[in-house]
Amino acid sequence: MLDVSSFELTAVEKDVLDHPLVGGVILFSRNYHDQQQLAELVRQIRHHSRNELLVAVDHEGGRVQRFRDSFSAIPAMGSIAANQDSITDEMRTDANTFGWLMASELLAFDIDISFAPVLDIWGISDVIGDRSFHQQPDLLIELASAFILGMRSAGMKSTGKHFPGHGNVKEDSHIAMPIDKRNKQVIFEQDMRVFSELHHKGLLDAVMPAHVIYPEVDSMPAGFSKIWVEQILRQQLAFNGVVFTDDLSMQGAAHLGSFVERAETALQAGCDMALVCNHPDAAIAVLDGLSRDYVPTGRVRSMRKTVDLGFDQLQQSVQYKNAIQRLEQFYES
Numbered sequence: 263m264l265d266v267s268s269f270e271l272t273a274v275e276k277d278v279l280d281h282p283l284v285g286g287v288i289l290f291s292r293n294y295h296d297q298q299q300l301a302e303l304v305r306q307i308r309h310h311s312r313n314e315l316l317v318a319v320d321h322e323g324g325r326v327q328r329f330r331d332s333f334s335a336i337p338a339m340g341s342i343a344a345n346q347d348s349i350t351d352e353m354r355t356d357a358n359t360f361g362w363l364m365a366s367e368l369l370a371f372d373i374d375i376s377f378a379p380v381l382d383i384w385g386i387s388d389v390i391g392d393r394s395f396h397q398q399p400d401l402l403i404e405l406a407s408a409f410i411l412g413m414r415s416a417g418m419k420s421t422g423k424h425f426p427g428h429g430n431v432k433e434d435s436h437i438a439m440p441i442d443k444r445n446k447q448v449i450f451e452q453d454m455r456v457f458s459e460l461h462h463k464g465l466l467d468a469v470m471p472a473h474v475i476y477p478e479v480d481s482m483p484a485g486f487s488k489i490w491v492e493q494i495l496r497q498q499l500a501f502n503g504v505v506f507t508d509d510l511s512m513q514g515a516a517h518l519g520s521f522v523e524r525a526e527t528a529l530q531a532g533c534d535m536a537l538v539c540n541h542p543d544a545a546i547a548v549l550d551g552l553s554r555d556y557v558p559t560g561r562v563r564s565m566r567k568t569v570d571l572g573f574d575q576l577q578q579s580v581q582y583k584n585a586i587q588r589l590e591q592f593y594e595s
Contacts, residue, residue, distance in 0.1 A: 319377070365412065382424055403459050466503055
């Protein structure tokens, strides 16, 4: 999965999208000017691609929402039950509504997935913070379940991140190599339990491992570790969904070598799709350097959207009008 530079495709990007190893495109704020432009960009991406691409975006709400003008302002998930010790029906309804609203608006522009929700515990990590639903795993699981059910009812698959948990390391893996030195039992019983329980409830379609080292388990960051991906996630948890890498251009992946080496290590560890963002030369190097054995799989294609409803039609629906009203009430309270 790679990205594109602006509001429309360049000639080079059109050629790159025709490469047999390109399985997805992730969009950023720089790719959005207005809704008409976004719809045309996605149309062009699909037109010029050889494969049936997965179009994705980070659109969690709060400070991580790539499209803003003319899109609903989804709240930070941590604001739903901030400083509360129990989850009310109203909070569950809010989480469900916001999951549905976020997903519905993206799907209306032929975008398959938002990399959401964040399942990290709200701990000491500054880069996570209120992107997390809560400090307590049990309450986090309740709210995340409602949010995912909202996404699902709109027709969007879920991607839980950042497995097994990024919330209890201070360093930001975008600019550093975080190391979580806690006891393995603590990590499994707290952070990873969120992923485990949501998976066993049938609510996780995909996960994105953290660029974090957990030395009690392995010396490799989770997304490059056969222990974490194959042994723990696939075998121990019996997870058969999609595993996306986090962005391979982040500092938390830099010590694995070249971009080709990073992608190879992640794919050999058991990841299904490697993300190379904000570095077009590196993306081309990975496409040219990887074996053709890494063509997009049916498992990845299963993340494609399951509905086809335009934004004008969506706006006219009773459910959308009710969701907007609920959102306004949330901000007023």
